[in-house]
Amino acid sequence: MRCIVLGAPRPLHLNRWKDCLTEGGQDLGWDMLHLPARGITTADVVNACRGADMLIWARTHGHQPAGDIPGMLCAIEDAGTATVALHLDLYWGIPHREQQIGVDPWWSCQWVFTADGGHQAEFLARGINHHWLPPPLGRRWLGRSRPDRARFPGRIVFVGGYSPGIHGQHRAELLTWARRRYAFGFQQYGRGRPVWGVDLGALYASAEVVLGDSAPAARYWSDRVVCTLGRGGLLAHPRTQGMTELGFTDDVMLTYDRGDFPGLGDRIDALTAARRREMTDAALTLVEERHLWSHRLLDVAEVVFGCG
Numbered sequence: 001m002r003c004i005v006l007g008a009p010r011p012l013h014l015n016r017w018k019d020c021l022t023e024g025g026q027d028l029g030w031d032m033l034h035l036p037a038r039g040i041t042t043a044d045v046v047n048a049c050r051g052a053d054m055l056i057w058a059r060t061h062g063h064q065p066a067g068d069i070p071g072m073l074c075a076i077e078d079a080g081t082a083t084v085a086l087h088l089d090l091y092w093g094i095p096h097r098e099q100q101i102g103v104d105p106w107w108s109c110q111w112v113f114t115a116d117g118g119h120q121a122e123f124l125a126r127g128i129n130h131h132w133l134p135p136p137l138g139r140r141w142l143g144r145s146r147p148d149r150a151r152f153p154g155r156i157v158f159v160g161g162y163s164p165g166i167h168g169q170h171r172a173e174l175l176t177w178a179r180r181r182y183a184f185g186f187q188q189y190g191r192g193r194p195v196w197g198v199d200l201g202a203l204y205a206s207a208e209v210v211l212g213d214s215a216p217a218a219r220y221w222s223d224r225v226v227c228t229l230g231r232g233g234l235l236a237h238p239r240t241q242g243m244t245e246l247g248f249t250d251d252v253m254l255t256y257d258r259g260d261f262p263g264l265g266d267r268i269d270a271l272t273a274a275r276r277r278e279m280t281d282a283a284l285t286l287v288e289e290r291h292l293w294s295h296r297l298l299d300v301a302e303v304v305f306g307c308g
């Protein structure tokens with residue numbers, strides 16, 4: 001399999017899921033080439049795709065080649081290369097994203113894979129050949145790290161930002177509750193205090209519990225779920241339709257009804273070190289067996305080519 005990834009190559013200390021996608025293909029023995037979607041021409045992309053089996057346009061908002069993008073995709077498809085659009089965002093229910101569905105040329109790829117799995121009928125109504133792609137983890141990040149509590153002293157932590165138009169009121173209430181209940185035992189990391197790369201593994205190893213949250217939607221959650229579970233962190237996350245069937249149960253994480261913060265706090269405070277270790281061991285196994293980029297790329301190949 002020869003695959004061109006149109007994405008955004010980044011170094012190890014930044015958010016680099018497009019690089020993890022590329023490495024996942026290499027784990028499968030695929031011939032992978034990762035090109036930046038910004039600072040490249042459509043002619044360059046067409047030339048790079050000659051003889052390739054598949055183009056995966058791994059979207060970064062605002063990054064796209066210069067030139068005739070619809071013409072680029074048509075030329076690539078006419079030459080026998082499958083075009084796949086891929087992203088890990090929620091789209092329906094987010095006004096500035098929803099209005100672009102089926103309008104932006106990215107959506108005109110032959111197959112579209114996103115983490116927004118609860119709106120198949122809506123995608124179909126806009127003529128989008130959409131398939132659900134639950135977020136995976138890059139293999140390079142799988143496993144436990146050494147804790148560093150001098151740098152990351154929080155017993156309870158939250159990693160991520162807050163955008164009211166995307167995350168809704170629940171995230172604000174979660175953060176307020178955590179600050180009040182745990183005081184200086186709670187630490188938040190995010191846009192103003194970013195942690196990525198090897199440091200993120202040390203953060204997860206140092207915390208007892210990582211509070212998680214995703215925009216409220218069926219069959220959608222952010223890649224923070226696998227990023228936490230696959231790096232040895234114990235995640236607390238609202239129950240979400242679709243999680244159980246993929247193994248995200250109370251055996252590997254603390255699930256709770258959205259808004260039930262007192263119940264979540266009681267479970268956190270009753271947690272023993274032995275139970276935490278048991279759950280995080282099970283979570284590492286789950287991610288290794290079912291939720292790496294190599295698994296998702298095989299899912300994509302099954303849809304596009306009828307082979308896994």
